[in-house]
Amino acid sequence: MLPCKSLRTPPKQLPRIFGRALRPFSVSGIQCQVKFKSYNNKSISLSIEHKTVLLNNIFLRDACDSLRSRDPYSKQKLFTTGSLDVTIRPAREPRFITREDANSSIRGLQVDWSDGASSFYTEEFLRRYANAPQNCGEGRDLKSQMLYWDLETLRENEQEIVHNITYDKYMNDEKTLFTALDNLNKYGMVFINDIPEGKEFIMPNGKWAIENIAERIAYIRETFYGRLFDVKNIKEATNIAYTSTYLPLHMDLCYYEAPPGIQILHALQNSTEGGDNVFADSYRAALYVKEADQAAYDALLKVPINYHYDHTEYYYAYSRPLITEDPVLGGIKEIAYSPPFQAPFERGILEQDAHLFESFMRGMKLFEGFLNDPKNQYVIKTNERSAVLFNNRRTLHARKEFREVGAHSERWLKGCYLDGDAFDSKLRVLYRKYGAQ
Ligand SMILES: [Fe+2]
Structure with missing residues (x-):
């Protein structure tokens, strides 16, 4: 794994923010x-x-x-x-x-x-x-600690990202909590394992394990899906997440003005055939586009993509480009990619914008080509009794098709969100206490 400041393919034109250190x-x-x-x-x-x-x-x-x-x-x-x-x-x-x-x-x-x-x-x-502004973000700027990954580089750190953290240590040892959150910031995801089953999944303190995992970091971000949500196969579901079909790489809630920063999914039951989780690093994909075709990358900063959730009781809608750079600090501020929730384009499609839209389409093809290459995807069937925490504004997630095999075969994930601000705040406090790792 290489830091974002020194990727395998060096980010020649990567904005200055990448490469700051968080160390005191x-x-x-x-x-x-x-x-x-x-x-x-x-x-x-x-x-x-x-x-x-x-x-x-x-x-x-x-x-x-x-x-x-x-x-x-x-x-x-x-x-x-x-x-x-x-x-x-x-x-x-x-x-x-x-x-x-x-x-x-x-x-x-x-x-x-x-x-x-x-x-x-x-x-x-x-x-x-x-040395302003170079050193001023220290202790505050978490993005400079991010390590972009493809499958090969993720595998090099798979042990610490996927296997090392147990629920017991995470809940009871603050240094382990810090390690988990630091990994989540660096790689965009971390797994917590050996979660007790409790009594019908309820922990001794009367809460779902996912509530304990989330509240160890911050308050839970409620959305119209509820404080907690269940990802199960439901007939005539209003969200394809709640079906058994293939769910392509996406982020959640791009139709919100401020989509949640962190998503947590706890696999309560996962005994179906298929249903593997797929993860990919959208920041690495954006960088790939930038390196391959600057004009296409620039178009991805400009053409707004319309996202919506348009049903009888709810009509959420928000427009944002695929990539937004931080106007003050430079570097990628956010990426919004959620094909299932796209509405028709409204800007960039007029005759006078034809050149821009051509560049945009080149960029989208490069971006998706990178993400859909198995060399850039991490595929895992999340163990029952494990939870994955991932950066919903960076790490794209997908689910492979699944089917029940036998009477007791079921896939049931319990989910919730955290605000990115609340996660960042907690991690900064832990950095201040323990220093950079
Ligand atoms: Fe999702």
């Missing part, structure tokens, strides 16, 4: 002290690792976290950026001091501002923002 900011080797050089009505000049760095006065004053500027309990800012004096400057020469308390000693720059505020900037802060 540190520079290997011996660091020189940050030194003060000069100041004026625009900026403060520092020497960091023998390089001169200018930090803008307004940026520094805006980042002030003194008691006057930021509530120490809520950590919320007590002034607005627009209220700052644009001519703000240090009232006297800034100086490095060391703040001592019972447990620590921190060196930083003391600045008394012309508006009366007094600020203290730690060396870590100054180093971090001296």
